[in-house]
Amino acid sequence: MFNRILVQCSTGLAMAAVAATVSAADLTGAGASFPYPIYAKWASQYHAETGHRVNYQSIGSGGGQQQIIAKTVDFGATDDPMKPEALTENGLVQFPAVIGGTVPVVNVEGVAPGQLKLTGAVLADIFLGKIKKWDDPAIARLNAGLTLPSKSIVVVHRSDGSGTTFGWTNYLSQVSPEWQDKVGQGKAVKWPTGQGGKGNEGVAAYVRQLVNSIGYVEYAYAKQNKLAWTQLQNRDGQFVQPSQPAFAAAAANADWDGAPGMGVILNNEPGAESWPVTAATFILVHGRQEDAAKAHEILAFFDWAYRKGADMARDLDYVPLPDEVTAKVRGVWAADIKAADGAPVWK
Known part of the structure; x- marks a missing residue:
């Protein structure tokens, strides 16, 4: 009897662990090495707080642009802001993450x-x-x-x-x-x-x-x-x-509104x-997202970084984006990043 109860408890715990693993997001990004120290720090703390993993590879901005265009990562990262025609051609949305x-x-x-x-x-x-x-x-x-x-x-x-x-x-x-x-x-x-x-x-x-x-x-x-x-x-x-x-x-006088794709x-x-x-460093995501839940989690990670990651950025001598800029970024998310049915991913 006791052994059966123990087995049942162990099975229940194992199933709960599997369920937690399934519900936890596993995001991949790649690109610029410039922001790697802060992305790594943010990812570690975000995982500790939420259980969601963000795996970021430092491969250079060129590689980041190529991989997000090829859809082999969930987000790309670049210090060389993509031009408006390239963003349009590849269906990408670009927004700044941090300054250094x-x-x-x-x-x-x-x-x-x-x-x-x-x-x-x-x-x-x-x-x-x-x-x-x-x-x-x-x-x-x-x-x-x-x-x-x-x-x-x-x-x-x-x-x-x-x-x-x-x-x-x-x-x-x-x-x-x-x-x-x-x-x-x-x-x-x-x-x-x-x-x-x-x-x-x-x-x-x-x-x-x-x-x-x-x-x-x-x-x-x-x-x-x-x-x-x-x-x-x-x-x-x-x-x-x-x-x-x-x-x-x-960065004090940066013209975020006048720069296409916010590429100052x-x-x-x-x-x-x-x-x-x-320089500012930028994130690239596709404007049309087949997996709306995963797309929302990408944006949730950067929203968390804007809200809770400023001191971590300062500790590494980066400059967090001002609140008025992050508000503009969230507006871009709501307007330009859509699920397959056309509904906004970020509300």
Whole structure:
């Protein structure tokens, strides 16, 4: 009797566990490495609170766009906002998730984080391969009193299709006519010099390993990998350190309504405190959703992130979206993301 009751109880518990597993959502996303640290943190806390899993792969913005177009993931992520015609052609809806900054990082003996000063023009000449040594007069003039080695500069860039690269090359195109003419901007470009690493993770790893190197990564990667970032001169002529307030200053005047698909570009914004290489990162979902319940859970996750994830974002030096922007995003969800029967997924 007792054994039968025990078996029945065990079976009931097992069935309850199966039911809980079935009811818990299992979402997949892929794309930009720029926001990976905060997406991972959000996903972990969201699972702890709700039981729903969000599995996000850091594969680069190009990969994220390709996978959501192919419908092999539930949502894609990109730092390079898709153009309106591409969104329409592929039936996609785009909305921002969070804001952050890309920073130059260096591995030069004796140079501490935030110590080295660079201008946009000097940075472009380094990545063009024109400035070849760390003690070049163009760098030395900006860093009086700082001892720089007469060593060759090792340039590190992204090897994959990358929204971080789009933002980086967009900035260099703004501050250097020669860069604009010879290289231009894009998720992938023909680099004049250097070697490539995959993802922000790969670039950070190469810079950490290679003495006398310079690369570019999202700020959280610089801090997590204990890399020396540089100061940059901004549009107002001020040398600024990367920080959450500096990224927020750059985003303060973003024209979300005027940018198709809310795809704002925040590089080289005015303001004495503005960090010059700042970007929003974006989520892509299909406007027509065959599985309305799963589509609602995707939006519920980002709604939760907007409501409860701001402090987590700040802890990693990202900038949470202002409430007025998240209200606009929810309006986009309600208007543009529909179930198969045409009913709105988000109400």
